[in-house]
Amino acid sequence: MTALGPDDRPSLGKGFRLQWEPAQKAHVLLYPEGMVKLNGSAGEILKRCDGARTVGEIVSDLESTFATSGLEKDVTAFMSVALDKRWLEIRE
Amino acid sequence: MSADGGTNGGGSDLVHSREAAGAAASAPATARVGNPGPPLWMLCELTYTCPLHCVFCYNPTDFARTEQELSTDDWLRVLGQGRELGAVQLGLSGGEPLARDDLEIIVAEAHKLGYYTNLITSGIGLSEARIQALKEAGLDHIQLSFQDSTREVNDFLSSTRTFELKSKVAALIKKYDYPMVLNVVLHRLNIDHVQQILEMAEVMQAEYVELANTQYYGWAWHNRERLLPSREQLQRAEETTNRFRERAGQKIKVFFVVPDYFERRPKPCMNGLGSVFLTITPDGTALPCHAARMLPGLTFPNVKDASIEWIWRDSPGFNHFRGDAWMKEPCRSCPEKTKDFGGCRCQAYLMTGDAANTDPVCDLSPHHHLVTEMVDKASAPQPLPPPVEKPLLFRDRKNSRTLSGL
Numbered sequence: 001m002t003a004l005g006p007d008d009r010p011s012l013g014k015g016f017r018l019q020w021e022p023a024q025k026a027h028v029l030l031y032p033e034g035m036v037k038l039n040g041s042a043g044e045i046l047k048r049c050d051g052a053r054t055v056g057e058i059v060s061d062l063e064s065t066f067a068t069s070g071l072e073k074d075v076t077a078f079m080s081v082a083l084d085k086r087w088l089e090i091r092e
Numbered sequence: 093m094s095a096d097g098g099t100n101g102g103g104s105d106l107v108h109s110r111e112a113a114g115a116a117a118s119a120p121a122t123a124r125v126g127n128p129g130p131p132l133w134m135l136c137e138l139t140y141t142c143p144l145h146c147v148f149c150y151n152p153t154d155f156a157r158t159e160q161e162l163s164t165d166d167w168l169r170v171l172g173q174g175r176e177l178g179a180v181q182l183g184l185s186g187g188e189p190l191a192r193d194d195l196e197i198i199v200a201e202a203h204k205l206g207y208y209t210n211l212i213t214s215g216i217g218l219s220e221a222r223i224q225a226l227k228e229a230g231l232d233h234i235q236l237s238f239q240d241s242t243r244e245v246n247d248f249l250s251s252t253r254t255f256e257l258k259s260k261v262a263a264l265i266k267k268y269d270y271p272m273v274l275n276v277v278l279h280r281l282n283i284d285h286v287q288q289i290l291e292m293a294e295v296m297q298a299e300y301v302e303l304a305n306t307q308y309y310g311w312a313w314h315n316r317e318r319l320l321p322s323r324e325q326l327q328r329a330e331e332t333t334n335r336f337r338e339r340a341g342q343k344i345k346v347f348f349v350v351p352d353y354f355e356r357r358p359k360p361c362m363n364g365l366g367s368v369f370l371t372i373t374p375d376g377t378a379l380p381c382h383a384a385r386m387l388p389g390l391t392f393p394n395v396k397d398a399s400i401e402w403i404w405r406d407s408p409g410f411n412h413f414r415g416d417a418w419m420k421e422p423c424r425s426c427p428e429k430t431k432d433f434g435g436c437r438c439q440a441y442l443m444t445g446d447a448a449n450t451d452p453v454c455d456l457s458p459h460h461h462l463v464t465e466m467v468d469k470a471s472a473p474q475p476l477p478p479p480v481e482k483p484l485l486f487r488d489r490k491n492s493r494t495l496s497g498l
Contacts, residue, residue, distance in 0.1 A: 022178075023130045
């Protein structure tokens with residue numbers, strides 16, 4: 001698992017594209033010759049990974065959008081998996 | 093797709109629902125079976141024209157019968173209708189898709205509609221001007237295939253002309269910031285050169301390499317006796333690949349697609365016909381897989397006569413092998429039928445003469461010996477008939493006309 005800190009600014013990996021698909025009623029992650037259908041929370045996290053916002057900012061945004069707290073652990077755990085799968089990258 | 097293992101390998105990572113195939117209605121085959129999900133993967137074979145003559149091409153051997161290709165407007169209409177139905181991954185192949193001078197127009201429209209666009213190409217004809225235009229049009233991905241066949245194998249492996257062309261194209265792909273994905277179709281005549289192939293990929297700074305063993309359809313089926321590797325060759329190639337993986341680490345990701353003749357369970361071909369794949373051939377015939385035109389007794393509609401929606405949801409050709417009402421034993425009562433859907437219909441037909449039979453790759457099939465006999469023959473010390481008796485047949489128009497009786 002790739003570790004990441006609150007100040008990292010994740011963005012989608014090279015060749016990946018995220019979009020909402022009405023036919024599947026889901027966010028999907030598209031990449032060369034393949035696709036991952038995302039569940040609701042994965043879609044909400046990934047759509048905020050624009051390379052500008054930090055992990056900390058993304059967590060706060062999610063907590064305020066969904067009126068909840070304590071999301072940091074789950075969000076970073078998902079992001080670590082996504083980094084390993086090259087869905088996400090941290091550009092230097 | 094054309095000389096490649098991308099679809100030749102059936103290998104998409106599509107994660108999707110399988111309800112379409114699983115919702116097996118016991119309705120007659122002429123009615124809509126279940127409620128099919130979207131055709132998530134649409135493959136447009138833009139043309140059969142190809143500068144190459146690969147002996148392992150999956151294209152139909154009678155491609156010379158195709159006289160009229162779809163027009164630009166036809167393709168644009170197909171793209172729109174497919175997208176409305178939920179198609180999202182788009183493969184542009186052939187033949188060699190760069191042979192169509194409207195490729196950039198097709199890519200631009202596809203991009204505008206929201207497709208993820210994949211160009212499957214030999215790289216021949218990919219000038220800097222064209223790659224720049226394709227990038228501007230929104231092309232997402234290029235898969236570069238090595239198409240060595242015996243006519244070119246020496247050239248290719250002795251690092252001369254073909255290598256220079258590929259290197260040039262590979263450099264362009266890098267320059268325009270595409271991930272570098274190399275596809276090499278393996279067979280008896282080149283599988284012993286996996287080491288050189290991987291080293292070449294390393295020099296070209298490929299990020300992904302697909303070593304896709306030939307699957308036997310079309311021209312490859314015709315040439316199968318000369319293309320099927322021996323067990324020993326296959327084992328050596330896998331060992332070489334594993335050693336390379338250990339050395340190269342994360343730098344290059346190497347996929348090795350084993351030829352299914354060496355397996356004991358069939359591949360879940362197309363995830364079941366009519367489940368996620370939709371192929372449009374150069375003349376507009378719509379197929380549930382790129383080889384399905386060979387299946388007897390089925391008629392497949394043409395996009396010039398019908399909408400993609402009717403074709404996908406309601407046409408008899410697309411409903412015939414949906415669900416499992418068509419299955420025979422041992423598939424029908426097999427718990428694995430929801431995983432492999434009985435394997436490949438085309439392979440069942442080619443080997444057993446009945447497309448509804450279990451794919452003979454499965455060792456539960458009463459026809460499995462047909463597969464093992466072929467592998468035994470390929471693995472015997474002197475397995476090949478002399479070339480004079482059974483020469484390799486190159487994929488070209490003249491041979492196609494001969495095979496079609498034209």
